[in-house]
Structures are given as structure tokens and as C-alpha cells.
Amino acid sequence: MHPWNRQRPSGMPSHRYRPAHERVELPLAAERSWPSRRLTHAPLWVPVDLRDGNQALAEPMDPARKRTMFALLTRMGFKEIEVGYPSSSRLDFDFVRELAAPGALPEDVTPVVFTAARADLIERTFAAMEGLPRAVVHLYTATAPTWRDVVLGHDRRELRALILDAAGRIARLAEGRPGVRFEFSPEVFNLTEPDYALEVCNDLTALWDAAPDRPVIHNLPATVEISTPNVYADQIEYMHRHLDRRDAVILSVHPHNDRGTGVACAELALLAGAQRVEGCLFGNGERTGNVDLVTLALNLHTQGVDPMIDFSDLDGIRRVVEHCNRLPVPDRHPYAGDLVHTAFSGTHQDAIGKGLARHAKRAADLGVPPEQAPWDVPYLPIDPADVGRDYQAVIRVNSQSGKGGIAYLLRSRYGLELPRRLQIDFAAVVQRATDGSGEEITAEELWDLFRAAYVTPGEPGALAEWTTAPAGPGEHVFTGTLRSGRRLHGTGDGPLPALTAALAADGLDVEILGHAGHTLGTDAAGEAVAYVEARVAGRTRWGVALGTSVPAASVHAALSTVNAALAARSGASG
Numbered sequence: 350m351h352p353w354n355r356q357r358p359s360g361m362p363s364h365r366y367r368p369a370h371e372r373v374e375l376p377l378a379a380e381r382s383w384p385s386r387r388l389t390h391a392p393l394w395v396p397v398d399l400r401d402g403n404q405a406l407a408e409p410m411d412p413a414r415k416r417t418m419f420a421l422l423t424r425m426g427f428k429e430i431e432v433g434y435p436s437s438s439r440l441d442f443d444f445v446r447e448l449a450a451p452g453a454l455p456e457d458v459t460p461v462v463f464t465a466a467r468a469d470l471i472e473r474t475f476a477a478m479e480g481l482p483r484a485v486v487h488l489y490t491a492t493a494p495t496w497r498d499v500v501l502g503h504d505r506r507e508l509r510a511l512i513l514d515a516a517g518r519i520a521r522l523a524e525g526r527p528g529v530r531f532e533f534s535p536e537v538f539n540l541t542e543p544d545y546a547l548e549v550c551n552d553l554t555a556l557w558d559a560a561p562d563r564p565v566i567h568n569l570p571a572t573v574e575i576s577t578p579n580v581y582a583d584q585i586e587y588m589h590r591h592l593d594r595r596d597a598v599i600l601s602v603h604p605h606n607d608r609g610t611g612v613a614c615a616e617l618a619l620l621a622g623a624q625r626v627e628g629c630l631f632g633n634g635e636r637t638g639n640v641d642l643v644t645l646a647l648n649l650h651t652q653g654v655d656p657m658i659d660f661s662d663l664d665g666i667r668r669v670v671e672h673c674n675r676l677p678v679p680d681r682h683p684y685a686g687d688l689v690h691t692a693f694s695g696t697h698q699d700a701i702g703k704g705l706a707r708h709a710k711r712a713a714d715l716g717v718p719p720e721q722a723p724w725d726v727p728y729l730p731i732d733p734a735d736v737g738r739d740y741q742a743v744i745r746v747n748s749q750s751g752k753g754g755i756a757y758l759l760r761s762r763y764g765l766e767l768p769r770r771l772q773i774d775f776a777a778v779v780q781r782a783t784d785g786s787g788e789e790i791t792a793e794e795l796w797d798l799f800r801a802a803y804v805t806p807g808e809p810g811a812l813a814e815w816t817t818a819p820a821g822p823g824e825h826v827f828t829g830t831l832r833s834g835r836r837l838h839g840t841g842d843g844p845l846p847a848l849t850a851a852l853a854a855d856g857l858d859v860e861i862l863g864h865a866g867h868t869l870g871t872d873a874a875g876e877a878v879a880y881v882e883a884r885v886a887g888r889t890r891w892g893v894a895l896g897t898s899v900p901a902a903s904v905h906a907a908l909s910t911v912n913a914a915l916a917a918r919s920g921a922s923g
């Protein structure tokens with residue numbers, strides 16, 4: 350043990366479990382080439398939400414929800430869809446029957462129907478398929494030793510015979526139906542001896558007489574995930590290299606997510622030669638789920654590879670899936686969760702704000718719309734707009750936030766371009782407001798806080814009425830009446846110097862340290878905004894005002910610093 354690591358044994362019974370390499374023979378590592386490959390195109394995605402996802406639901410989908418899910422999947426662009434296990438229930442059977450009705454199945458979509466290797470179930474599957482113009486019949490049987498011994502009670506030879514018998518029955522029932530193709534899954538492939546999985550798959554390739562124009566699908570599931578993803582990749586590459594009639598076999602994977610690495614397993618499997626991926630939207634499915642097709646596809650998108658599925662309305666997709674599954678998508682779910690395009694922390698917000706500003710400039714320089722410009726914004730792996738999110742949720746403010754995020758919200762919502770020193774000043778105001786509650790503050794609340802601190806402090810204000818006007822070339826005059834009734838009068842070479850002269854004559858020392866302003870292109874009340882930093886009675890304050898022009902707003906802003914000072918003074922004296 351290193352002296353810098355002070356961890357101690359946990360007392361957990363970890364000794365009860367064996368590592369993957371002791372549970373299954375692993376193919377030789379020397380052959381592997383997947384680590385140096387890249388993903389350059391989308392695989393064939395096959396959603397199994399209506400079968401594997403559905404069988405994992407406490408309340409399986411009713412016909413209406415099945416129809417809704419199927420419509421969503423076709424709308425998104427999936428072309429091969431597992432639609433059910435028709436021999437398992439009336440519901441699944443009837444749904445396949447619905448799809449067999451004339452015009453029900455889109456021309457370019459192939460349904461997959463799932464069956465165990467039992468004569469009665471296979472017959473019933475074909476009964477459901479009657480009239481379907483095309484379909485994949487998906488046969489499965491567990492092939493791993495524990496399942497052979499404990500569940501099925503067959504040795505290797507007997508199980509192979511059972512599978513071949515079922516596959517032969519399927520072939521006979523499909524005779525004269527060229528639209529029917531075949532899929533085989535050696536369930537728990539990842540715990541099956543590699544030579545046995547290969548032998549059974551090759552037998553079926555021959556029995557079903559696979560050809561490039563009528564390929565068979567060998568789907569190799571990690572039914573229960575048992576190892577790091579590199580091990581699964583080695584298992585897949587072994588099959589990829591040794592399967593017979595490779596150009597007549599579609600190599601498919603079906604990772605589950607027991608270790609939380611289903612996505613990694615699928616990605617490494619694709620590097621290792623897989624061409625087709627079965628999974629579910631947002632990772633629904635048995636136990637911790639099937640691999641999440643949304644994450645997989647959008648991961649490709651982030652690499653500049655078209656996922657060939659439309660995720661541009663991800664929130665809409667999510668709503669439909671949540672409705673069908675009656676399960677929520679978590680807030681941190683990759684790409685789709687409510688919080689995944691949002692930064693609360695100050696330095697991230699600062700970087701995102703700067704990144705978005707640079708992105709807008711770059712798009713303008715390139716002469717393309719921002720949604721077409723190359724993306725390189727810190728902390729945002731994709732442009733939220735790609736998946737239909739707006740930028741309003743990108744930055745949210747709480748006590749962890751800094752000036753950058755706060756300034757971003759005021760800029761994006763109200764069009765205010767706060768000078769840097771005002772940003773710093775206001776961040777302290779926000780920090781004081783949020784530290785107490787620890788709660789998030791919305792853009793509207795931020796604006797209220799901003800108004801109270803800089804725009805309307807000490808309202809109704811020290812001055813009852815005032816005016817400023819040019820008095821000659823390069824000269825302005827300021828006149829006003831204090832609420833106490835005292836009159837103010839001053840002149841200067843601009844409205845602000847005239848105001849400070851009037852205040853000085855009344856005994857209030859106001860020094861304008863800086864001012865800035867701009868016109869407003871948003872819906873904030875006013876056409877221009879001015880920011881004034883002033884030292885009033887020895888203390889530096891900021892004032893902000895909206896007005897019809899920047900000079901007019903500047904006088905208001907300066908007065909707001911005076912009002913704040915006078916309010917503070919009367920508060921202290923009272």
C-alpha cells in the first residue's frame with residue numbers, strides 16, 4: 350500500500366465473485382485490432398423498446414402506447430424495429446397482426462419478431478406474421494454453461510441439436526416467403542465458450558443458407574454485463590474474424606448495462622467489427638437497461654458522424670418515451686436530461702458565455718447561421734440547439750455562480766452589456782442574496798435584484814423633480830428640487846458635470862469615475878441603458894438607468910447612485 354493511500358479493506362464479501370477471465374474462456378488478445386480503429390459511420394440501429402424494453406416494464410405497454418412508440422421510432426428514422434414476442438401474449442400477437450394489415454407497415458421498415466426455440470412458440474410466431482410483406486424472425490437460446498446446466502438442462506451437443514431443430518422449423522415455415530430473414534442470438538454470448546458460440550452461429554449460417562442478398566443476423570448479446578468493455582470487444586472481434594460467409598452475415602450486438610458500461614461495450618464492439626446494434630431509447634430494458642441508443646447515436650454526432658437518426662426534437666422524443674414506458678429520464682441522462690446542458694458553477698458559466706459570444710462572431714465571420722458554424726464552446730459537448738434545446742437553460746445561477754454567468758443571463762434575457770467592474774459588483778450582491786437560501790435564482794429574480802440595487806435604490810429618490818439642458822456651446826445646466834424643498838443648480842460641460850456641480854453646491858461630493866451605455870435591442874423597458882460608477886460621499890457606487898438616449902439615461906444612472914447614498918445615510922441616521 351502506498352503511504353499516500355490510506356484506504357482500508359471494506360469488509361464487503363467481494364471474494365464471492367469471480368473475475369470475467371475465470372468465468373469464461375477469452376479469445377486470444379494477440380489477434381485484436383479494434384483499439385486502433387475509428388468509428389466513421391453509423392451502424393444499423395435496431396430499437397428493441399417494444400420487446401426487451403417492454404418486457405422489463407412493471408406495466409407493459411398497452412396497444413395505444415405500443416402504437417405511439419412504433420410511430421415515434423419510424424418517425425425518427427429507424428428502419429428495422431423489434432416489434433414484440435408474439436407468442437408470449439395476446440397483446441404482442443395482436444400488435445404484430447395490426448402491422449400485417451394492408452398499409453400499416455411503412456414501405457422501408459422491417460419488423461423483427463422474437464421467439465424462443467420451441468415448436469409451439471415458433472408456430473405461433475408465424476401465425477402472427479401472416480400477411481407481413483417482410484420480417485426478421487429472431488430465434489434465441491441461452492448458450493452459456495450456467496444456463497445450459499441450470500436452466501435448460503442440456504449439454505453442448507443437445508443444446509446445439511435443439512437450436513438446429515428450431516432453426517430448421519423456422520426455415521421450413523419461411524419457405525416461399527423471400528421477405529422473411531433470420532436472426533439468431535446465443536443468449537449470454539459473453540459468458541459462452543467462444544468456440545461453442547462460433548460453432549452454433551456457423552451451423553445456422555449454413556442451415557439458413559446465408560447469402561449477401563439474404564444475409565443472416567448473428568446477434569451476440571451481453572445479456573448480463575460481466576466485464577470491462579475491452580473484453581467484450583475482444584469477444585466480438587474473435588467472432589468477426591472467424592464467422593463463416595462473413596459477407597453474408599450481419600454481426601449484431603446487444604449490450605445490457607449491468608456494470609454501467611453498455612455504451613462503451615457497444616462502441617468498442619463496433620470498432621471490433623459489429624455492424625448492427627440493438628438497444629432502447631434512453632436505455633430502458635432489463636435491470637439496468639439495454640444499451641441506450643440515444644447516447645450511442647449522439648456520441649457519433651459529436652464525432653462529426655451522422656447518426657442517421659433524427660434527434661432534433663430530443664425533448665419531444667423523451668416525452669413520448671416517458672409516456673410509453675411510464676419511467677422518467679433522469680436529469681443527468683446524457684444529452685437528454687434536464688440539467689445536462691446547464692452550468693451552475695461560475696468558471697464554467699464564464700467560459701460558456703465567452704464561448705457563445707465567440708461562436709456568434711465566428712459564424713458571422715464565416716457568413717453562416719450560428720447553427721451551421723463549427724462548434725467549439727467550452728463545457729458544451731454539443732450545441733444544445735442541435736437537439737432542440739434553447740440557450741435559456743444553459744446558464745443558471747445559484748450561490749456557486751460567478752459574474753460571467755450572471756452577466757450572461759442579463760445579456761441574453763435583457764440585452765444588458767454590463768461593464769466588467771459592474772459585473773463584479775453585482776456578483777457580490779447576488780452572492781449575498783443566494784448564500785442565505787442556497788437556492789437557484791431565475792433570470793427574472795436576477796433582474797429584480799439588479800433593479801433594486803442599481804436602477805431604483807432609495808426610491809422614491811432624493812429629487813422631487815429636475816431638468817438638464819444645454820445652456821450654450823459646450824455648457825449644460827442642471828436644475829432640480831430636493832424633496833425637502835431645497836433648490837439645486839449647477840453648470841458643467843455636459844449633463845453629468847452639471848449634475849455633480851449642483852450637488853457639490855448643496856454639499857454633496859459626487860465624483861463620476863466612469864460611465865458607459867448602449868442602446869437596447871431587446872424588450873427591456875427603454876431604448877438605451879447607461880451605467881455610471883460614482884464616488885458619492887466617499888463611497889463608490891454603481892447606478893443604472895434606462896432612458897430614451899444614453900446621455901439622458903446617464904443622468905438618471907448618476908442620480909440613482911445619489912439616491913442610494915442618501916437612502917443609506919437616512920437609514921443610518923434613522
Ligand SMILES: CC(=O)SCCNC(=O)CCNC(=O)[C@H](O)C(C)(C)COP(=O)(O)OP(=O)(O)OC[C@H]1O[C@@H](n2cnc3c(N)ncnc32)[C@H](O)[C@@H]1OP(=O)(O)O
Pocket residue numbers: 401404434436437438464465466467470489490491500501536572
Ligand atoms: C434475455 C431475454 O430477454 S430472453 C426473452 C425473455 N422474455 C420473456 O420471457 C418475455 C415473454 N415470455 C413469456 O411470456 C413466457 O416465458 C413464454 C410464454 C414465452 C413461455 O412461458 P412458459 O411456457 O410458461 O415457460 P416459462 O416462462 O416458465 O419459461 C421457462 C421454460 O422455457 C425454457 N426456455 C427458456 N429459454 C428458452 C429458449 N430460448 N428456447 C427454448 N426453451 C427455452 C426453459 O428451459 C423452461 O422450460 P421448462 O419449463 O421445461 O423447464
Ligand SMILES: CC(C)C(=O)C(=O)O
Pocket residue numbers: 401489490534535536537568570571572573603605
Ligand atoms: C437478444 C436476447 C436474447 C436478449 O434480449 C438478451 O440476450 O439480452
Ligand SMILES: [Mg+2]
Pocket residue numbers: 401570572603605635639
Ligand atoms: Mg436483452
